Amino acid sequence: MRALQLIEDRKLEVTDIAPPPEPAAGEVTLRIRAVALNHIDVWGWRGMAFAKRKLPLVIGAEASGEVEAVGPGVSSLLPGQLVSIYGARTCGLCQPCREKRDNLCEHVSGVHGFHLDGFAQELINLPARLLVPAPPGVDAIGAALAPVTFGTVEHMLFDNAKLQPGENILIHAGGSGIGSAAIQLAKKHGCTVYTTVGSDDKIEKARALGADHVINYREDRFEGVVRKLTKKKGVDVVFEHVGTDTIPGSMLCMKRGGRLVTCGSTSGVSAQVNLMMLFQQQLRLIGSFGCRMENMADSMQKMAKGLVHPVIDTQVQLDDIDTALERMEGRKVFGKILLKMD
Numbered sequence: 001m002r003a004l005q006l007i008e009d010r011k012l013e014v015t016d017i018a019p020p021p022e023p024a025a026g027e028v029t030l031r032i033r034a035v036a037l038n039h040i041d042v043w044g045w046r047g048m049a050f051a052k053r054k055l056p057l058v059i060g061a062e063a064s065g066e067v068e069a070v071g072p073g074v075s076s077l078l079p080g081q082l083v084s085i086y087g088a089r090t091c092g093l094c095q096p097c098r099e100k101r102d103n104l105c106e107h108v109s110g111v112h113g114f115h116l117d118g119f120a121q122e123l124i125n126l127p128a129r130l131l132v133p134a135p136p137g138v139d140a141i142g143a144a145l146a147p148v149t150f151g152t153v154e155h156m157l158f159d160n161a162k163l164q165p166g167e168n169i170l171i172h173a174g175g176s177g178i179g180s181a182a183i184q185l186a187k188k189h190g191c192t193v194y195t196t197v198g199s200d201d202k203i204e205k206a207r208a209l210g211a212d213h214v215i216n217y218r219e220d221r222f223e224g225v226v227r228k229l230t231k232k233k234g235v236d237v238v239f240e241h242v243g244t245d246t247i248p249g250s251m252l253c254m255k256r257g258g259r260l261v262t263c264g265s266t267s268g269v270s271a272q273v274n275l276m277m278l279f280q281q282q283l284r285l286i287g288s289f290g291c292r293m294e295n296m297a298d299s300m301q302k303m304a305k306g307l308v309h310p311v312i313d314t315q316v317q318l319d320d321i322d323t324a325l326e327r328m329e330g331r332k333v334f335g336k337i338l339l340k341m342d
Contacts, residue, residue: 003121004318004339005056010045012059012325014318020125023071027125030065030083033140035120035339037324038062038148038177039266044114045325053115059321060120060339061087061113064134064143074128082138083131084146084296085119087112092129103155103290120318120339132296137304141338145177145310149336150299151291152263153181156239157189159295160288161261165190167236170226170253172196172246174206174214175334178263180311182239183209188307194235196222196246198331205334209311223249234258244268254283261286311335 003017023029040061067081077083089112090097090105097105110116117124134143157163169186173179174195186193187210195206196217206214213229215222226235234255240246241264250260251274260283277283302308313333316324317340324337 001122002318003058004060004321005058006044007056012045012321013056015056017058017121019123023069023074023125025072026074026127026129027071028074028077028128028131029068029070029123029125030085030131031068031123032060032063032065032119032121032341033082034064034144035060035118035341036062036144036149036177037328037337037339039264039328040111040114040148042325042328053110057113058117058119058121059113060118061111062144062148063119064140064146065119065124065131066140067131068123070128071125077128077131077133082134082140082143084134084143084300085112085126086130086132086293086296087119087147088290089116090130092127100292100294102292120341122341130293132293132300134300135304138300141310141312142300142303144338145181145336146296146299146303147291149177149310150181150185150303150308151295152288153178153185153239154295154299155291156261156263156288157182157185157237159292160286161237161239161259163189163191163237168192168194168230168234168255169237169239170194170196170222170235170250171211171239172242172250173198173331174209174211175202175331176241177311177333177336178241179239180206180209180335181308183211184308185302186239187211188302194226194229202334217246221249222246223252226253230255237261240264242267244271247271247273251277251283254281257282257284259284259286261288263288313337315340 091107094106240262243265245267
């Protein structure tokens with residue numbers, strides 16, 4: 001069967017690999033339906049893995065699949081069922097796993113597509129416990145975007161930042177996959193949404209998703225605009241995933257007692273923090289990584305109700321992966337790039 005493998009840093013190839021065996025106890029065989037690309041794929045492509053990995057490695061950290069076969073002991077899923085795939089291989093046994101705090105697993109063995117073979121292959125065997133059924137009304141694309149694009153944002157905004165209706169929020173990179181999801185989720189939650197974009201052609205697209213104020217950060221200093229628009233009060237929450245380039249300005253945008261939640265560092269992993277501002281303004285800086293499977297289920301329920309929807313930039317074939325990753329590196333996208341698996 002076909003798979004998309006990282007052969008060496010910045011070298012990807014479509015290869016033929018052996019199909020998986022019959023599913024073992026507690027496993028199912030999935031036919032992958034859609035794979036969504038993320039910056040974690042760019043990091044892996046660059047060779048920025050945070051743990052040892054063995055090449056060649058099948059890429060793809062976010063995907064949906066259709067159940068092809070079930071192994072012994074699996075009663076929660078049926079052949080033909082569409083599911084969203086949790087991307088980390090958790091143990092399922094430690095206290096955080098038992099408490100459904102999946103992303104805090106104490107014995108996680110890695111992230112698929114980064115440390116472990118990922119989902120850009122036709123068939124794969126996975127533990128049934130890592131699969132979240134898609135409700136009626138959610139298609140393969142929506143299910144593919146639940147684990148990272150929407151699940152990560154649900155976890156950031158509601159589990160960690162405790163976003164409340166009526167609050168103001170600044171969302172960085174509103175044209176990114178998680179940015180486009182964050183705009184929708186925050187607006188539907190009853191918040192005033194400020195967002196940054198990197199070009200004028202993204203302004204109206206961000207507004208169409210629900211953003212109240214859109215700032216081209218290449219033309220204006222976003223912190224100055226936000227301070228002016230909020231009459232120097234600042235915002236309650238900052239949604240961060242850019243890193244070095246935006247952390248100092250983001251802190252200037254926060255109101256007293258505000259919360260900054262971050263899940264990424266695409267512009268660099270180190271940033272200066274004004275400690276006097278941090279304690280005098282009683283700010284809270286919150287790190288967030290991944291999501292809980294419950295966040296995935298909640299996201300798909302909102303899709304099924306029509307409250308939010310996937311924003312798709314382009315869909316590409318496996319052979320076009322280099323072009324897609326270069327497009328992501330250049331920040332030319334609005335929404336998500338999807339790999340077609342059929």
